[in-house]
Amino acid sequence: MTASIDLAAHPLTNWTGEHGLPDYAAIDQADFEPVFEAAMAAHLTEIEAIAGDDAEATVDNTLKPLELAGEALSRVSAIFWGLAGADTNPHIQALERKLSPAMSRHFTAIAMNEKLFARVDALWEKRDRLGLDGETAQVLEKTWKGFVRAGAKLEGADRERFAEIGARLAELGAAFGQNVLKDEAEWELVLDEADVAGLPDDLIAAMASTAEARGHEGRYVVTLSRSLYEPFMQASDKAEFRQAAYEAFTNRGSLSDETDNAPIIAETLKLRDEKAKLLGYPTFAAFKLDNTMAKTPDRVMGLLEPVWERAKAVAENDRKALGRLAADAGQNAEIAGPDWRYWQEKLRAERFAFDEAELKPYLALERVIEACFDVARRLFGLQMVERPDLKGWHEDVRTFEVRDGDGSLRGVFLADYFNRPSKRSGAWMSRLQSAHKLDGGDMPIIYNVMNFAKPQTGQPALLSMDEARTLFHEFGHALHGLLSEVTWPSISGTSVSRDFVELPSQLYEHWLTVPEIMQSHLRHVKTGEPMPQDLMDKLKAAQDFGQGFATVEFTASALMDMKYHAGAPADDPIAFEAETMKMLGKPDAIAMRHRSPHFQHIFAGDGYSAGYYSYMWSEVLDADAFEAFTEAGDPFHPEIAQKLRDNIYAAGGSADPEKLYSAFRGQMPNPDAMMRKRGLLTEAGREI
Structure with a gap:
């Protein structure tokens, strides 16, 4: 054949x-x-x-x-x-x-x-x-x-064993991801009209559209997609439904014997440990980190542990405030996992006279896309020209020509925004073709994949603020690929160390809330009016709210990743997860952002294994990097934007990342910029 x-x-x-x-x-x-x-x-x-x-x-x-x-x-x-x-x-x-x-x-x-x-x-x-x-x-x-x-x-038997380990790890990674996808595709909470009373209109519409797509016409469905799960958990008054969704969401990858990922995790950890030792490293974490900015597990823990302790203190203050609010409403039980997002939204509304439902009409998907592309124009002179006649892999895929300021074609960008059962969860950037100049070169063909809830026909897709940030984040990755100006393919675009690759994406998120971008693009979906100043003020005042929860949620997963890979492999990973979280003092009411059975970053392949910390490592860089524009008093300062393009977005892996960052900023930052960004140095203006 x-x-x-x-x-x-x-x-x-x-x-x-x-x-x-x-x-x-x-x-x-x-x-x-x-x-x-x-x-x-x-x-x-x-x-x-x-x-x-x-x-x-x-x-x-x-x-x-x-x-x-x-x-x-x-x-x-x-x-x-x-x-x-x-x-x-x-x-x-x-x-x-x-x-x-x-x-x-x-x-x-x-x-x-x-x-x-x-x-x-x-x-x-x-x-x-x-x-x-x-x-x-x-x-x-x-x-x-x-x-x-x-x-x-390696030589002899060690060479053969190393090859066997690689092949088996590839099998395990594929099976892990497919088990998670199966759980996410099959689980659903089917509700009737009375069950959705009081939910925001856009959420009801998205649940109705999902129900129709799944064969439940006239009813409403919650799935394990974050775009449905999180707003439902924030808004539903029905505690029993929140409980059911929470248990399913936190147990993805283990909802049945058929999809139980625990044995896959145990075998994966043992094989990774054996692989590292064959190469002369004491642990898999030591092997993976040897080729990064962090270099060692100790440096990673030196970042994570102080943030963890401060985040727990902020979260504990928030837990007490949530408890008082719930008690005033007649709920006498302790705040538990299914409750946190719900009462946090109530507390946000109380403190800032602000809720997500008030914001969403200004976050129509098309408006957010316009804003995202306009930032690329203002910073880097790029023009995004949609080509509906150029088809992708699915009818939802949209194709854009990417042109430089002089009109010349720089590359092609494809975007696949909506959730469907055939798509794995999350959001990501990848490439059909990388940019390089070797032997005639190639033009970049880059794509983003999201999982936003698809609206009913003729209705606009309304995003949450987190989803809007995700769109900016992934397009930041896309720009890293599209703006690449290197000769060699292997160092093009995002081919950089794992704890540097999130800098261009996380940095790009900052421009979503630049006032002139919000005023120009984030207009009401029905009236076309710009977001009023008082709402922007509320959003700014509330931006640090909930960071205790968010930081505990993320850092618990990052610490778990390091605990798995920086020591002896766990025979019973689920028990080890529970023991580790207890030892770390994780608040019971805050689930890990990624529990082990669905932690695809580190088990559906090894891309982020011993590397999930890198989002926070890069956040230290991105917070400091945006301060360069803040200090200049212009979020689109041309000289700083050019230095950013040359040394970060266009440079790929052409030099050591510390050298590249220092060429842009003058020096390496410390974690304080990141903790200021997250509001962890103070809580509601008070030192903690």
Whole structure:
């Protein structure tokens, strides 16, 4: 079958759409497996040619062709894994379980190709005599370390075992993610009209639309999508419904024996520990952090622990205030997990005369998109031109040309905003094609995926403030890919250390609440009137509210990640989670943002394993970075924006992240800027 595939002509590997986009309409999903087989075989042929070259290793005959090898595999992978996350089905899921270990074995075999590594190693040994420019030197270092970390120096039985571990971890990661998706797709709370009385109109409409899509016409459905779950938990007066939703949400990935992820977690932790020890590291955390800004588990804990203690103190003050409010309303029981969001909204309204329902009419999805794109125009001169005729992988996908200020085409951006059962939860940025300039180069084709509740036909989608921030956040990642100006593909865009990659995204969130952006774009969905000043003032006054809850929720997950990976692997991860949270003194009424059975960041693959802390690490940077604009008195200061573009958004992984940040800001920050941003240094204006 493999021999019959013409990779140069197949729509999975030869993208013939305008601007080099794939033609999704021409794709037959039955072709994925044979195309993958052919593409892996073609990649190995290219690798053997590089490895078998008798000439002395040079940048031109080793590093450059290694960077460019496997184009067909990259293309079919981009399409397949994009669908696996955003629009999956049983065929794709079955193939995902098969391809995950196969791809692991494929890349492990390349990393352990002795002749290939010998050539890379020879370049590394003479690197100081090659006269390399800074970017090429960075690529060589990254490549050499990548081989070593992938087992290139292992021998004999250790090499074989390392490959087996990689393949098994890939299988486990795929199964973990599919179990979570199954729980999220199947669980639903079906309600009648009386059950939704008093809920905000936009939430009722979204629940009705979801019910219709799931075959419950005339009724209302809550799912485990955050876009429905969180506003329902904030607004529903029905404690029994909040309890049911809370228990399901916090137990995703373990709602049935079939989807129980606990055994997967236990095996994953053991294999990761064994992998790290094969490479000479004491723990998996030491292995993962060796290639980051933080470097060591101790430095990570040095960030997390002070924030954790301060957040708990703020949360305890809030718990007492919530309890008093609930008692005044006749609820005598202690505040529990299903209650916190509900009473927190009541307390927000009491303290600030503000609630989310008042804000949402100003956060129509289209208006937020306009605001997001306008910030890119003001900061970087970008123009976003929608092209409805350019189709993506689903009818909901929207396609935009990205043009520089002079009108020239810079790249393509695709956005898939709405939740559906075929899409995994969360929000993310990825790429069909990375920007680079090597051997003619490639234009970036970048996409964002969200999970906003889809409104009924003809109705606008109204976002919460958190969802609006998420849209800005993911577009910040997209800009990191779209603005990349590097030569080498492997350091393009977001190909940076894990604890630096969240800086461009988290920083971009700040511009959502810049007054001139709010006044220009956040207009009432019915009247078109701009957000009134008193509402903006309320929003600003309330912006630190609830940060005790939010910070405990996040930091509990980050600490759990480190506890799992910085010590001996847990035999019973669920019991270990409970013991760890008790030891840390986590408030019982605040659930971890990601409990272990659905912690996809660290178990559905190892992207953020021993790295979930990086959101907070980057937040230290983003809070300090935005202060550069605040100090200048102009959120769009042209000179600062240019330095931001050059040193952060365009630079990719072309230099050490500390060097890049210091080139922008002049020095590295301390955590105080982040704690000021979160309002953790004070509570309601009082030192704590």
